[in-house]
Amino acid sequence: TKTPVTVTVTGAAGQIGYALLFRIASGHLLGADVPVRLRLLEIPAATKAAQGTAMELDDCAFPLLAGVDVFDDPKAAFDGVNVALLVGARPRTKGMERGDLLEANGGIFGPQGAAINAGAASDVRVLVVGNPANTNALIAQQHAPDVPADRFTAMTRLDHNRALAQLAAKLQVPVAELRKVTIWGNHSATQYPDVFHAEAAGRAVKDLVDQAWLADEFIPRVAKRGAEIIEVRGASSAASAASAAIDHVHTWVNGTAEGDWTSAAIVSDGSYGVPAGLISSFPVTSTGGKWEIVQGLEISEFSRARIDASVAELQEERTAVQGLGLI
Ligand code: NDP
Numbered sequence: 001t002k003t004p005v006t007v008t009v010t011g012a013a014g015q016i017g018y019a020l021l022f023r024i025a026s027g028h029l030l031g032a033d034v035p036v037r038l039r040l041l042e043i044p045a046a047t048k049a050a051q052g053t054a055m056e057l058d059d060c061a062f063p064l065l066a067g068v069d070v071f072d073d074p075k076a077a078f079d080g081v082n083v084a085l086l087v088g089a090r091p092r093t094k095g096m097e098r099g100d101l102l103e104a105n106g107g108i109f110g111p112q113g114a115a116i117n118a119g120a121a122s123d124v125r126v127l128v129v130g131n132p133a134n135t136n137a138l139i140a141q142q143h144a145p146d147v148p149a150d151r152f153t154a155m156t157r158l159d160h161n162r163a164l165a166q167l168a169a170k171l172q173v174p175v176a177e178l179r180k181v182t183i184w185g186n187h188s189a190t191q192y193p194d195v196f197h198a199e200a201a202g203r204a205v206k207d208l209v210d211q212a213w214l215a216d217e218f219i220p221r222v223a224k225r226g227a228e229i230i231e232v233r234g235a236s237s238a239a240s241a242a243s244a245a246i247d248h249v250h251t252w253v254n255g256t257a258e259g260d261w262t263s264a265a266i267v268s269d270g271s272y273g274v275p276a277g278l279i280s281s282f283p284v285t286s287t288g289g290k291w292e293i294v295q296g297l298e299i300s301e302f303s304r305a306r307i308d309a310s311v312a313e314l315q316e317e318r319t320a321v322q323g324l325g326l327i
Pocket residue numbers: 010011012013014015016017041042043046087088089090091092108129130131132133158226236237238241
């Protein structure tokens with residue numbers, strides 16, 4: 001039998017946590033033959049609720065689940081962690097300035113990064129879901145100087161999946177027939193869902209859709225899908241976010257399919273004019289457990305302007321957290 005992989009989930013008592021934990025425990029995160037040990041981190045006020053979720057996880061009698069523990073201390077929660085899913089974050093509340101939001105999240109992601117630095121396993125992989133995800137990931141990464149920077153990532157896979165779904169509906173092709181869609185930049189309203197290199201059932205998507213549809217319907221629809229879900233469902237998306245987190249880690253560990261890529265926010269090496277060090281979304285492949293940015297894509301003027309706008313927002317966020325002394 002294999003040694004269990006230790007997976008730590010923060011914000012475990014939240015909506016996304018509830019949708020995520022059962023799928024991890026049933027083998028969807030890493031594979032149907034990989035046992036997992038779950039460590040749930042919550043703020044003290046929510047540890048009781050997390051205990052309740054832990055009891056339900058026990059009651060599922062998942063054959064792959066080697067144990068569940070609940071913590072309110074990041075040092076303990078990240079001890080020996082192999083996969084860290086940072087879901088809990090401070091949401092923006094009414095009247096909150098951006099600086100307050102960044103500061104509150106700095107207080108969460110700084111100590112979590114330090115705890116990962118102190119106690120994580122040498123193969124640790126970190127995915128940040130809690131918003132503002134890219135900048136929270138940057139804060140955590142900057143507090144973990146001994147962990148290779150490329151182990152810190154933020155989630156744009158939900159945006160990627162939303163783009164696939166919109167494109168499949170528009171072109172009337174199954175999602176499985178779509179390839180090479182890209183989300184660039186920040187996981188925010190400035191993100192750029194790019195289909196200029198995409199293929200649908202072997203045909204170039206750019207020949208199948210017009211620019212007006214892209215600019216006026218597709219791009220805003222994908223970028224604002226979160227708000228649309230809140231409007232219709234009466235609560236923010238949770239199961240789809242959890243599913244995307246599963247996809248991100250599964251692809252990272254098990255690799256991308258030949259002839260395709262996906263989207264993930266990873267530390268920039270300066271590719272495509274994205275300043276080095278920013279955690280920005282790119283077209284990526286994964287081989288041998290490592291993300292690689294797809295190189296050499298031609299970037300049209302239409303795309304360039306949109307990538308630049310989202311990257312400018314990431315730079316502003318980085319400058320703001322530097323100004324607050326958070327990194
Ligand atoms: P959710 O589980 O719904 O969301 C958690 C985070 O994921 C939020 O930051 C949310 O951002 C973000 N997110 C990213 N992508 C999406 C998406 N597509 N749709 C929805 N959310 C997305 O929040 P809950 O309030 O239900 O639960 C949060 C939990 O985290 C609480 O139990 C709280 O106690 C806990 N927490 C734990 C901490 C810790 O472990 N140290 C620290 C802080 C909180 P957005 O706000 O923009 O929707």
